[in-house]
Each structure stands twice: as structure tokens, then as C-alpha cells.
Amino acid sequence: MSDTSVGGGGGGAPVAAARAPAKGRGTDWLLLVAVVLVVITFVRAIYFTPIEASQGAAQKIFYVHAPSAWVAFLAFGIVAVTSILYLWLKDPKLDLAAESSAEVGVVFTTMVLVSGPLWGKPVWGTWWTWDARLTLTLFLWFIYVGYLVLRGAIEDPGMRARYSAVLGILGALLIPFIHLSVYLFRTLHPMPIVLKPSAPSLPKQMLETLLFAFVSFTVLFLAFLRSRYRLAIDRAAREAEERR
């Protein structure tokens, strides 16, 4: 058995963690808090945030689209960091954290890719355009879907962890290009209005709703990540048992 597999020679801690799957199986309080925060975000965005005059109500897609994009970048950033640490420390728990973060990141990126065209059609007059920001985001999604497919295709845990760590790190290199693409290339996509060197350029009510949305979607991400990580630990323990 590979020394990098959960339950392998040096993997006492992961096994200990994996053999306590009952822990936390009750109510997921973090997920409940996240759901409440997201519901408050939606209510605030729909009923208590003014409609932007030139774009109309479709601009409210912003409060779902931008926080989902932020979380996607955060998720893939975590994949890169945990993958680097895995290649250095060879701790299987880091590989499982990367796997979990990648899956959750793909979910949030899917939301970005779905909500973007819904906003683009009424504002730009087209569902999709092959400009740098949109195309690179689609590539990011493909890379991490590929990452998950790769993991499913390799049986040996050590090899799976090494190969996917490399892909996870390389995929995250797209993130700065995506963020800077609106400065580097001609694009229909608007410039950043919050994550930029100068002060955010939004009216106060819109900015408050947006910042609240960033917080609530981040909490939702953490809840998903924790739950998915527990699932990964359980699966790794089962895999280790089957190999015995």
C-alpha cells in the first residue's frame, strides 16, 4: 500500500479521524446558519435593495454572481494551497481537503457560469461572448471538472493524490489571469467595483447587500466544505478497510 494512502503506514491521524464518522452526524448547524444567511441575502437583495436605473432588475443577479465567483476563487485557492502542502508533507488529509474544496468550487463556478449569461442577455444583448473573462472562467470549470474525473479514474491513493495535486496547483494559476483579464484584454465584462485598489464604486445600500452576500456565500462554502471533507474522510476509511 502506498504510504500516502489514508490508513497507510504513516497515516495514524487520518485513520483516527476516519474512524469517528458518527461525530457530527446530527444537525449541521453551520449549514443551517449558512442557509439562514443566504435567505436573508436574497430577501435583502429582492425587497430592500434599489433597482439599478440603467440595467433594471436584472442587475440584482450581481448579488448571486459576484459572491459565487469570489467563493469559486477561494475554493480553488484552497485546492492549490492544500495541494502544495500535500506534495511537501504527504499528509493524506490535505489531499482530501483539496478534493473537497475542488468539488465545492465546481458547484460555485457552475453558478457563476449559469448566472452570468442570465445577466448578459438583458444587459449586453447576448447570452455568451468568447471574451477573456468568460472563456477563462469556462476553462477553469473544465480544469476542475477534469480534476474530479482524474481522481475518479486512479485507484492508487498515492498516485491519485500526486497527479491531482499537480493539476490542482496548475488550475489555480488561471485565477489571477481571470481577475486581471478585464484590465489585460478588451472585454464586455465590467471592471471590478469592489476588489480593486480604490474604494468600492457602489451606492451604500447596494454595497451593504453585496458585502452581506459575500459573507453569507462564504459561510455556505465553509459549510459545504466541512460536510464534503467529512464525506471524504469516511470514504477514505472505507477504502483503507477494503484494501486490508
Add this chain to the structure above:
Amino acid sequence: MTPDNAGYYHAAYVLAVVIYGGYALSLWFRRR
């Protein structure tokens, strides 16, 4: 004049519920 395009954002919010709710359900089913 402000355009009347609320349908697009309604669709986006419904899809957010479907995508994130669906993922939460998938996690719950897989952990059972």
C-alpha cells in the same frame, strides 16, 4: 427608462436555490 427585465434575476435566484440546494441534498444522500 428602467428596463423591465425582472424575469432574468428571478431565474438566476431560482437556479441558485436549485444548484446549491441540490448540492446540499447530494452531500446528505452520500453521507447516509
